[in-house]
Structures are given as C-alpha cells and as structure tokens.
Amino acid sequence: MSAASGTALVGLVAFIVLRAVMTGVDVYGTFQRGAEKGMRGAVALLPTLSAMMLMLALLNASGLAQLIGRLAAPITDWLHLPQEAAPMLLLRPLTGSGSLAALEAVFENCGVDSRAGRIASVLMGSSETIFYTMAVYLGGAGVRKLPWVLPVSLAAYFFSAALCGWLM
Amino acid sequence: MxxxxxxxxxxxxxxxxxxxxxxxxxxxxxxxxxxxxxxxLTLLATMTLWSGLMEVVAESGDAARLGRLFRRILKPLFPGLEDDAAWDAISMNLSANLLGLGNAATPAGIEASKRLAALGKTGLRSLGMLLVLDNVGLQLLPTTVIALRQAAGAADPADVWGMTMLVSGTASVAAVLMMRVLQHRKGTA
Structure with missing residues (x-):
C-alpha cells in the first residue's frame, strides 16, 4: 500500500481511537459489540452470495457474459468503459451480492490492477443497490410511488459511470 | 429479482x-x-473489522455530531422540514451510510421514510431527496472494495479511494441538483 493511502488509513484508525479516549469510551468492549453485528450481517449474506456466484459461473463459462458485453458495447464504448465490466454495471443497481460476485469476476478475468478492474472498483464504491433500497424504504413506509426518485437515481449512476470512463 | x-x-x-x-x-x-x-470470507473479515471500529465512532458521539452537522449543511435540501424526529432519523441514516454501516443505515432509513410519509407533501418531497442521496452511495471509506482488492492481490488496494470519493461526490451534487430542479419545476412531491 502506498504511503499516502496507508497514512490516511492508519490515521483514521488512530483518530477513531483518540476520539474514543477523549470521550472515555470502552474501546475494547465497544469494538467487539460492533464487530459482532458486522459478523452476523456478513454471515447472513452467504445464501445470496452462493446464488449469485452460481449465476456468474454459468454466465462466464457459457460465454453469455461476453455476449452481454458485446450487446452492451455500443453503450460501454460510448462511455469509454471496458466491455468486461458490463455484467457488473448491469447488476449493481439490482443486487449488492450479485455485483460483488461480478466485481470478483472482473478481477479474475482482467486482473485487479487492469483498467477494467480499477474502473469496476471505483464504480462499485460510488454506487448503491438503487432498486433494493427503494423497495425497502418505500415498502417500510407504505409509500406506493414517489416521483423522480428512480429516474434521478439511475441518471446519477449513469453519470458516475460516464465520469469513470472519462477520468480513468 | x-x-x-x-x-x-x-x-x-x-x-x-x-x-x-x-x-x-x-x-x-x-x-x-x-x-x-x-x-x-473477505466480506466477513472486513465487515467485522469496520463494524467494530465504527461502533467506537458511534459510541464516542462522533456519529451523532456528524448527524447534527448534516442537519446544518443539508437544511436547504429539505425545505420546510422542521420535524425533529424526522431530522434525527435522516441524519442517522445518512451518517451511517457515509461510514459504511449498512446494518445501522437501513432501520434509520425506514424510520425516516415512515416519519416523512406521515408529514404529507413536504415530507414526501424530503423523502425523495433522501432516497436520491442514499442511492448515490457516497461513502467516506470504501472498505469492502479495498478489502476485495487486497484479497485479489492489488499492488495498492486503496489507490482507488480518491477517485471513488471524487466520482461519488460529483454524482451526489449532480443528483441533488437534478432532484431540486425537477421537484421545483413540477411543484409535486
């Protein structure tokens, strides 16, 4: 890891602990309480991850993923995005686990430090499972529909993708 | 699905x-x-680690402080919203998302949705803005991506950090502007 991002990361950890010391927080106990929540959340992902990995395995081994990439090529080429990232781009707004599996596939097929791998990483980190979030929040509040949210969210995602293609 | x-x-x-x-x-x-x-295994490792650290952030009151800061900064985005409980839920939801705490963000988001939906037209307008902000996925530190890159053997796993912030920051501004223009023009929720 480079000195800059290393310093930022270790600095962040130091800052968190320093703030906790200043406010008299039990760091050891609190860390474990939070870690347990994270652990439970992560383990609960396995069934979804397994389903998504099965799908990605079939998509990649059958050549369907490449076919989707070629079909999406007019759009990805226009945005200067690598074709290999097409499955991840399409899955990202729908499923978090599925897009993580697709990101892994990009790492495996193109290399983690390739242009495709880096673009997929940035897009993964600057996007959200739009359809899922909307379903959960609106469903929880009993709101049937809310104007503009979906088109604006998708437009912002498209904008992020275009920005990645242009800047990277 | x-x-x-x-x-x-x-x-x-x-x-x-x-x-x-x-x-x-x-x-x-x-x-x-x-x-x-x-x-x-990679996700388990990174989620356990960062949920632990972020719980410390929450406990030391910095998450709440971040929430209060949000209310001051984001006031113009939620015009006419005075309900304190709704603001608390919005702040908690946004700060949890910013810190990458999905577990804490979802209940706060549902709570905010319920409270805003109960406020009628102004509330629904605010709910639209909140959802758009959440849907951009702005995050201070993309822990999951960095962990996956590290596991895949990247030379410098965190070197996408700056670009991720730049892209999601710009997209957030664009999304908020779009939403403002559309909501204002139509005059609907």
Missing part, C-alpha cells in the same frame, strides 16, 4: 451445452459454492 435470475440461469446452462462449453461450465458450477465462501 427472481424473474431475471431464473432465466439467466437457464440461458447460461443452455448456451453452455449448445456451444460445447458444458465441461467448463460444469467445473464453474461446482467451484461456485467455494468461490461464494471465499468472497464471504
């Missing part, structure tokens, strides 16, 4: 058999379970 999922599985399996890639596809299917566990 099921509608897409089952047909993608069928199409993949059919194409593999028809194109003579059945052998490769069979190994891929058999390996997929193990790959899911490998991916989970």
């Amino acid at each position: 099921d509608r897409i999922y089952k047909y993608l599985l069928l199409a993949g399996a059919a194409l593999a058999m028809l194109s003579g890639r059945a052998g490769a596809a069979a190994s891929a299917v058999l390996e997929s379970g193990e790959q899911a566990v490998k991916l989970l």
Whole structure:
C-alpha cells in the first residue's frame, strides 16, 4: 500500500481511537459489540452470495457474459468503459451480492490492477443497490410511488459511470 | 429479482451445452459454492473489522455530531422540514451510510421514510431527496472494495479511494441538483 493511502488509513484508525479516549469510551468492549453485528450481517449474506456466484459461473463459462458485453458495447464504448465490466454495471443497481460476485469476476478475468478492474472498483464504491433500497424504504413506509426518485437515481449512476470512463 | 435470475440461469446452462462449453461450465458450477465462501470470507473479515471500529465512532458521539452537522449543511435540501424526529432519523441514516454501516443505515432509513410519509407533501418531497442521496452511495471509506482488492492481490488496494470519493461526490451534487430542479419545476412531491 502506498504511503499516502496507508497514512490516511492508519490515521483514521488512530483518530477513531483518540476520539474514543477523549470521550472515555470502552474501546475494547465497544469494538467487539460492533464487530459482532458486522459478523452476523456478513454471515447472513452467504445464501445470496452462493446464488449469485452460481449465476456468474454459468454466465462466464457459457460465454453469455461476453455476449452481454458485446450487446452492451455500443453503450460501454460510448462511455469509454471496458466491455468486461458490463455484467457488473448491469447488476449493481439490482443486487449488492450479485455485483460483488461480478466485481470478483472482473478481477479474475482482467486482473485487479487492469483498467477494467480499477474502473469496476471505483464504480462499485460510488454506487448503491438503487432498486433494493427503494423497495425497502418505500415498502417500510407504505409509500406506493414517489416521483423522480428512480429516474434521478439511475441518471446519477449513469453519470458516475460516464465520469469513470472519462477520468480513468 | 427472481424473474431475471431464473432465466439467466437457464440461458447460461443452455448456451453452455449448445456451444460445447458444458465441461467448463460444469467445473464453474461446482467451484461456485467455494468461490461464494471465499468472497464471504473477505466480506466477513472486513465487515467485522469496520463494524467494530465504527461502533467506537458511534459510541464516542462522533456519529451523532456528524448527524447534527448534516442537519446544518443539508437544511436547504429539505425545505420546510422542521420535524425533529424526522431530522434525527435522516441524519442517522445518512451518517451511517457515509461510514459504511449498512446494518445501522437501513432501520434509520425506514424510520425516516415512515416519519416523512406521515408529514404529507413536504415530507414526501424530503423523502425523495433522501432516497436520491442514499442511492448515490457516497461513502467516506470504501472498505469492502479495498478489502476485495487486497484479497485479489492489488499492488495498492486503496489507490482507488480518491477517485471513488471524487466520482461519488460529483454524482451526489449532480443528483441533488437534478432532484431540486425537477421537484421545483413540477411543484409535486
């Protein structure tokens, strides 16, 4: 890891602990309480991850993923995005686990430090499972529909993708 | 999701058999379970670690401070919203998302949605803005991506950090502006 991002990361950890010391927080106990929540959340992902990995395995081994990439090529080429990232781009707004599996596939097929791998990483980190979030929040509040949210969210995602293609 | 999922599985399996890639596809299917566990292992490690650290952030009151800061900064985005309980839920939801705490963000988001929906037209307008902000996925530190890059052997796993912030920051501004213009123009929720 480079000195800059290393310093930022270790600095962040130091800052968190320093703030906790200043406010008299039990760091050891609190860390474990939070870690347990994270652990439970992560383990609960396995069934979804397994389903998504099965799908990605079939998509990649059958050549369907490449076919989707070629079909999406007019759009990805226009945005200067690598074709290999097409499955991840399409899955990202729908499923978090599925897009993580697709990101892994990009790492495996193109290399983690390739242009495709880096673009997929940035897009993964600057996007959200739009359809899922909307379903959960609106469903929880009993709101049937809310104007503009979906088109604006998708437009912002498209904008992020275009920005990645242009800047990277 | 099921509608897409089952047909993608069928199409993949059919194409593999028809194109003579059945052998490769069979190994891929058999390996997929193990790959899911490998991916989970990375996620388990990073989520456990960062949930622990972020719990310390929450406990030391910095998450609440971040929430109050949000209310001051974001006031113009939620015009006419005075309900304190709704603001608390919005702040908690946004700060949890910013810190990458999905577990804490979802209940706060549902709470905010309920409170805003109860406030009528102004509330629904605010809910639209909140959802758009959440949907951009702005995050201070993309922990999951960095962990996956590290596991995949990247030379400098965190070197995408700056670009991620730049892209999601710009997209957030664009999304908020779009939403403002559209909501204002139509005069609807």
